[in-house]
Amino acid sequence: MSDEQLPVPYQVGYGKPPAEHKFQKGRSGNPNGRPKRKKPKPAEVDTGFGRKAAEEFLRREAYRTVTIREGDQVMELPAIQAVFRAMGVAAMKGNRFVQKTLAEMVTKMEADHHATKFELFSTMFDYKHKWDEEIERCRRLGLPEPQPVPHPDDVILDPNTGDVKILGPSTKEQKQRLDHALARRSEAQELVSDYASRYRRTRDASRKARWLEEWHYEQRMFDIINDIVGPRYKAKLQDRSYARGASREGKALDEIRRNKVMRSDYVE
Structure with a gap:
């Protein structure tokens, strides 16, 4: 039916299409049907080894940066620190529930820290004792001396404080880098003696x-490496120069820091 055949005048315009383009009665204007709505996929989370997604979301929220105001000062803190700070303020104002909760949290934290520290000390004490005995046994029998990582001589235990320090490599990769550095130091010693002889x-x-x-x-190469390594690996440079411009024992790293030079540029 054309516009002229309509029983009443029909004016084409906005919201009034020509009659031939209007939906026909009894016939769907969308024969394929309404498209199915796609459900949004949950955000993918890289949880890492041994982590659950919920734990990762909680961790993100805990360390999300928030802005807080204290008097006239505005600062940005991790959300969890802001919570603890609010608890501290409430406790100092006399909130007994918060005081009790905060005291229990701190007490538990310190107890956990002490238990972990004691466990590490006991583990390293047994480790050091075991390898000391094994190395002594090999020396006594004339067998090749084992080189465990970390070496027991690098494990320093303080029974008064319970502190454990490892003044040497604690992984195979660190041991390889140390061996590389010590080889370079030996090369530097040979070259120092050679150049000193030529100079004289x-x-x-x-x-x-x-x-x-x-x-x-x-000489500077030798001193830099020697300053970096632990006490057990230090050596004395032969044919040291004390002329102006020469590096000094124990002060090579200070020179690097002044010149903003990275240690790896020398060691590796």
Whole structure:
């Protein structure tokens, strides 16, 4: 039916399409039906090894940065720290429930820390004692001496405080880097002695300056590595130069910090 055949005048315009384009009675304007609504997928969370998604969400919320105001000062803190700070303020104002809760939390935290510290001390004490006995047994029998990582001589135990320190490599990767550094230090010692000998023998001023420069460079390599390694691995440099510009024992790292040079540039 055209517009002219309609029983009443029909004006085409907004919301009034031509008659041939209007939906016909009894016939759907969408024969394929309404498309199914897609449900949003839950956000994927990289929970890491041994973590559950809920724990990861809780961790994110706990360490989410929030802004708080204390008097005229505005600061940003992790959410969990802001909670503890609010608890501390409430406790100081006399809230007995918060006082009791906060005291119990701190007491439990300190007890857990003490138990963990005691367990580590006991474990490392047994470890050190076991390997000391094994190394002594091998020495007594003339067998190759084992090199456990960490080495028992690098494990320092303080029975008064319960502190445990490892002044040496504690993993195989660290042991490999240490071996590499010690090999480089041995090379530096050989070159220091060689350049020192050349410097003392030569009469030529230009060559003398060159050998002194090379001598100081290798001496600095030796001192940097020697300053980094633990007490058990330190060595004494032979043929040390005390001329102006030469590095000093125990002070090479200070020079690096002043010049903003990374240790790895020398060790690796």
